[in-house]
Amino acid sequence: MKHVLLTGANGFVGKVLLDQLLMAGYQVSCACSTSNPTPRVGIDQVRLDIRDASACVATLERIKPTHIIHLAAISHVPTSFRHPLLTWNTNVLGSLNLLEAIKQQTPDAFVVFASSSEVYGESFQSGVALDETSPCLPINPYAASKLAAELAFEQYFKQGIRGVIARPFNHIGLGQSPDFVTASFARQIALIESGKQAPVIQVGNLEARRDFLDVRDVCAAYLQLLGLSDVQDHPRVFNIASGNARKIRDILDELVSQSTAVISVELDPKRLRPSDVPFAVGKCDRIRNVLSWEPKVPLNETLASLLADWRLRVEAEQ
Ligand code: A2R
Numbered sequence: 001m002k003h004v005l006l007t008g009a010n011g012f013v014g015k016v017l018l019d020q021l022l023m024a025g026y027q028v029s030c031a032c033s034t035s036n037p038t039p040r041v042g043i044d045q046v047r048l049d050i051r052d053a054s055a056c057v058a059t060l061e062r063i064k065p066t067h068i069i070h071l072a073a074i075s076h077v078p079t080s081f082r083h084p085l086l087t088w089n090t091n092v093l094g095s096l097n098l099l100e101a102i103k104q105q106t107p108d109a110f111v112v113f114a115s116s117s118e119v120y121g122e123s124f125q126s127g128v129a130l131d132e133t134s135p136c137l138p139i140n141p142y143a144a145s146k147l148a149a150e151l152a153f154e155q156y157f158k159q160g161i162r163g164v165i166a167r168p169f170n171h172i173g174l175g176q177s178p179d180f181v182t183a184s185f186a187r188q189i190a191l192i193e194s195g196k197q198a199p200v201i202q203v204g205n206l207e208a209r210r211d212f213l214d215v216r217d218v219c220a221a222y223l224q225l226l227g228l229s230d231v232q233d234h235p236r237v238f239n240i241a242s243g244n245a246r247k248i249r250d251i252l253d254e255l256v257s258q259s260t261a262v263i264s265v266e267l268d269p270k271r272l273r274p275s276d277v278p279f280a281v282g283k284c285d286r287i288r289n290v291l292s293w294e295p296k297v298p299l300n301e302t303l304a305s306l307l308a309d310w311r312l313r314v315e316a317e318q
Contacts, residue, residue, distance in 0.1 A: 008071030241282025
């Protein structure tokens with residue numbers, strides 16, 4: 001039976017991916033860094049700080065997974081500016097600890113590393129959708145740490161470790177922190193509707209164009225990438241992208257149109273990133289051709305469910 005170790009299982013993506021892995025019939029062990037992971041009946045849960053090398057070895061020694069999906073990371077760009085050491089320690093040294101543990105304990109395991117489209121950085125200035133051969137020119141500590149981790153993975157791949165690197169573009173959906181733009185908009189609209197916030201939405205850069213994906217589509221891609229463990233020759237790096245450019249303003253307009261409240265918009269300079277790119281869109285030909293993956297959930301459906309979820313959460317806060 002295929003046995004997956006999922007790091008970062010208690011995060012935004014991890015929770016959705018766990019459901020999909022279980023639905024697909026995988027045995028799953030969840031690694032969570034928090035002392036209070038979301039309880040899941042019948043699921044093997046281990047507490048693991050990936051910055052602890054010996055704990056990584058002990059975890060793999062006990063679990064002996066056939067597959068690993070490595071999501072654990074500092075995943076928020078502004079946090080990476082505020083806490084660069086934490087970011088580098090977690091994203092780079094944490095990944096190295098995991099790779100060393102794989103090499104020692106489960107050298108035949110197949111690993112999917114969740115990197116990020118952020119690694120392309122400066123290359124997005126070209127204003128065209130980027131494929132996997134585009135230069136990686138990070139412009140923030142988060143992206144640089146993910147690229148450094150990619151290099152570490154590439155080195156271990158050369159030494160015989162099996163796996164792939166995924167570069168997901170902006171994924172959104174239920175459970176995402178309001179530190180991220182779509183969740184922030186949906187939360188503010190829900191607060192306004194319930195009278196808990198004045199009818200003004202605080203926004204950052206609305207003109208930026210991004211490649212938005214539903215988190216369920218991204219998780220479906222991770223699942224399909226796991227299937228490459230049965231394939232001899234395959235590419236190492238995969239964009240997970242839709243190829244569609246969406247203005248943040250259009251996302252806001254769509255969410256506001258789904259509300260009956262009368263809402264105005266105000267720029268909050270604190271929400272502007274020190275290094276924002278106007279256009280960040282990916283080509284998805286490789287994953288489409290190799291795995292026949294494509295995004296399935298329409299954006300307006302994702303946004304509707306996001307807003308519905310925030311209405312419930314805001315109501316529950318009373
Ligand atoms: O903060 P916690 O306790 O919920 O755990 C986070 C976990 N994490 C760690 N796990 C083990 N050892 C660490 N030192 C450590 N530091 C953080 O990674 C959290 O559960 C998870 C990341 O979840 P999110 O921040 O919600 O990220 P998301 O959106 O699920 O992204 C998944 C992956 C990340 O590697 C992104 O950079 C990538 O997809 O694109």
